Amino acid sequence: MEAIRWQGEFLQLLDQTKLPLVEEYIDCWDPFIVADAIKKLQVRGAPAIGAAAAFGVVLAGLNVHSEDEAELNEHVRNAIELLGKTRPTAVNLFWALKRMGDSFAATAGQGVQRRQQALLNEAQAIFEEDQAMNRRMGEYGLELIPDGAGILTHCNAGALATTGYGTALGVIRAAHEAGKSISVFADETRPLLQGARLTAWELMQDNIPVTLITDSMAAYVMKRGLVDLVIVGADRITANGDVANKIGTYGVALAAKAHGIPFYVAAPVSTFDLSLTSGEQIPIEERDAEEVRSLGGVWTAPKEVQVFNPAFDVTPAELITALITDRGVIRPPFGESIRACFER
Ligand code: MRU
Numbered sequence: 468m469e470a471i472r473w474q475g476e477f478l479q480l481l482d483q484t485k486l487p488l489v490e491e492y493i494d495c496w497d498p499f500i501v502a503d504a505i506k507k508l509q510v511r512g513a514p515a516i517g518a519a520a521a522f523g524v525v526l527a528g529l530n531v532h533s534e535d536e537a538e539l540n541e542h543v544r545n546a547i548e549l550l551g552k553t554r555p556t557a558v559n560l561f562w563a564l565k566r567m568g569d570s571f572a573a574t575a576g577q578g579v580q581r582r583q584q585a586l587l588n589e590a591q592a593i594f595e596e597d598q599a600m601n602r603r604m605g606e607y608g609l610e611l612i613p614d615g616a617g618i619l620t621h622c623n624a625g626a627l628a629t630t631g632y633g634t635a636l637g638v639i640r641a642a643h644e645a646g647k648s649i650s651v652f653a654d655e656t657r658p659l660l661q662g663a664r665l666t667a668w669e670l671m672q673d674n675i676p677v678t679l680i681t682d683s684m685a686a687y688v689m690k691r692g693l694v695d696l697v698i699v700g701a702d703r704i705t706a707n708g709d710v711a712n713k714i715g716t717y718g719v720a721l722a723a724k725a726h727g728i729p730f731y732v733a734a735p736v737s738t739f740d741l742s743l744t745s746g747e748q749i750p751i752e753e754r755d756a757e758e759v760r761s762l763g764g765v766w767t768a769p770k771e772v773q774v775f776n777p778a779f780d781v782t783p784a785e786l787i788t789a790l791i792t793d794r795g796v797i798r799p800p801f802g803e804s805i806r807a808c809f810e811r
Contacts, residue, residue: 468672470515470627471522473591476529478522480510483627487668497530498523498546505553505560508659512628513702513738514597517563520550521590524567528583539579543571543586555750556711556779557702558740563593594630600735600793601632605641608698608733608791612642612649616695619652619685619723622713623665624700624733634733635698636669638791643675650676652688656713657681658758658776682715686722697723698791701734708784708801709746710734714777720786729788736793741809746781754778 472479478495484507485491493509495501501523504510510519527546531539547564554560570589574582612618618639622628625636632640642649651670656662663679670677680688688694697719703711710716710732723730743749756774761767768774790797794811797804 468626468669469631470510470512471518471594471630473522473594478519478526480504480519481627482509483511483665484509486627486664495523496526498527498549501526502549502553505550511661512623512625513557513559513700514601514629514634514735515627516554516557517559517737518590518594518597518630520553520560521563521567521593523550524564524571525583525586525590528571528586531579531583534579536576536579536582539582543568554752556752557738559702559737562737566593597630597735597737598632600737601629601634601637603793604634604733604735604791605632605637607793607796608638608731609641609645611696611729611731611789611791611796612638612647613695614647616642616647616649617652617693618649619654619688619694619697619719620666621654621662621682621685621697621699621716621719622656623661623669625666625669627665627669628700633669634700634735635731636666638698638731638733639670639675640673643673650678652678652680652685652694654682654685654715654719655679656715658762661713682718685719686725689722689726689728694723694726694728696729696731698731698733701732701738702779703743703749704732704734704739704790704805705743705746705749706741706802706805707745708787708790708799708805709749710782710784710787710790711746711749711751711779712782714780717780717782717786720782724786730782730786731789731791732782732787733791736809739805739809741805746783749779749781751780752778
């Protein structure tokens, strides 16, 4: 299961809008196709968006066929600008684009071909580092998963949302691989059903026991004593430990608190935005009303009804038991522990 594949000269993205019914890859030969795929959620999930955008910049560079560095500069600059306007909330996108821009600037004057290769090297480094970070989160998170645990997750923070293995689902995978007997409740995650279409599918591929529930069932499942812990991913974590993640995460965190259930967030360092002091500063994407008025192309509401469709919410740090990062498990007070983690 690969969400993103570099094929030597072009990029392939698994079209996640068609899963689980159809497994089809989109061939991307330029940054415009990549930007479009990010906007449409054909590739989605914070780390996957970042890695896809990095390869989008590579494609912009490869589309320069002259020896003119000025032309290369313009292509790369335009691509970074275009890709940076696709989705506002996941900071991994901007983290990856900054890395691409910085490494590109460092090769100024070295000629078009060497600079094209340097862009590819940087995108591949981003890709490989993400996979390694996911594995490390899995190792660190393992201690938090008791044998026999019922685990609730929201949205999809799995292999599909990353370059492989996953963040929240990476921890779940690691526990399964370690021989722990676990079972997962996957919230369906309205409006776009990432939990139903992607998480349920992904876990079933790995034979990890999964039960699909609608979002409104989460609190009841907790009340019934079926959930021992919650693990979700993140799109942006601020310096005080507030976490932006898929809409509905905040409600799950409140319900977990009310039932005394630990609430964990798994995210690599590329998801932290230490330039923001609190979650209130995180830009929250609002998406098209049609996503709420209809389901799978069928109207489920009056066509003209007014809709509010924020794609993310912010869970305040005080509802979070621990952050599982690739540098270890971080506990409250998060302001101090996050700072210490990044100073390491
Ligand atoms: O709108 P999406 O599908 O891109 O939202 C994805 C999420 O909210 C994920 O939980 C988050 O990006 C973490 S992915 C490892």
